[in-house]
Amino acid sequence: MRRRRGKGCPVTGALQLIGDKWTILIIRELSTAPKRTTELLKSLYPISSRTLLARLREMEEDNFIKRKDFGGNPPKVEYTLSERGRLFIPFLEEVKKLGERLECGECEERKDNVGDYCEACPSKIIAVRQNQRVALKHELDDSVFLL
Numbered sequence: 001m002r003r004r005r006g007k008g009c010p011v012t013g014a015l016q017l018i019g020d021k022w023t024i025l026i027i028r029e030l031s032t033a034p035k036r037t038t039e040l041l042k043s044l045y046p047i048s049s050r051t052l053l054a055r056l057r058e059m060e061e062d063n064f065i066k067r068k069d070f071g072g073n074p075p076k077v078e079y080t081l082s083e084r085g086r087l088f089i090p091f092l093e094e095v096k097k098l099g100e101r102l103e104c105g106e107c108e109e110r111k112d113n114v115g116d117y118c119e120a121c122p123s124k125i126i127a128v129r130q131n132q133r134v135a136l137k138h139e140l141d142d143s144v145f146l147l
Contacts, residue, residue, distance in 0.1 A: 017062055022044070022047055022052070022055045023055055023058070023059060024088065024092065025044055026040065026052075026055055026056070026059065026065075027059075027064065027085055027088045027089075027092065028092055029043050029044060034068075034078045034079060035079055036078055036079075037052065037053070037056075040079070056079060059085070062084075063084045064082060064084055064085035064088070065079050065080065065082055066079070066080050066082050068080070
């Protein structure tokens with residue numbers, strides 16, 4: 001494990017493991033599904049590829065994520081949260097609630113600015129389900145015949 005000098009304080013130790021904003025945002029992005037590096041770069045804009053890869057390496061060393069290399073050319077690598085990384089999910093939910101209470105931003109504001117909700121946002125999950133229902137209705141209404 002990296003950065004482990006907290007003089008016995010669990011808060012200091014946890015904050016040292018989190019490190020910076022990108023670590024917790026990577027965990028947020030991986031909380032719903034495995035992601036490839038390019039997907040993480042897109043969803044975490046404006047993170048640089050150098051910073052992202054450094055954080056992913058550190059998070060793998062800290063056993064927060066698992067890296068699966070499928071090989072090939074170009075290389076295909078996928079990242080998932082480990083059980084240890086999943087321990088952050090309740091923390092993320094509380095940070096989101098705190099951000100809402102402090103009026104730091106709203107999900108709709110992000111959608112307006114960036115074009116979509118965060119992957120882990122309940123608003124995105126609801127929107128995806130609504131789109132699936134609409135798509136299902138279109139599939140079921142396919143009763144028009146052309147002569």
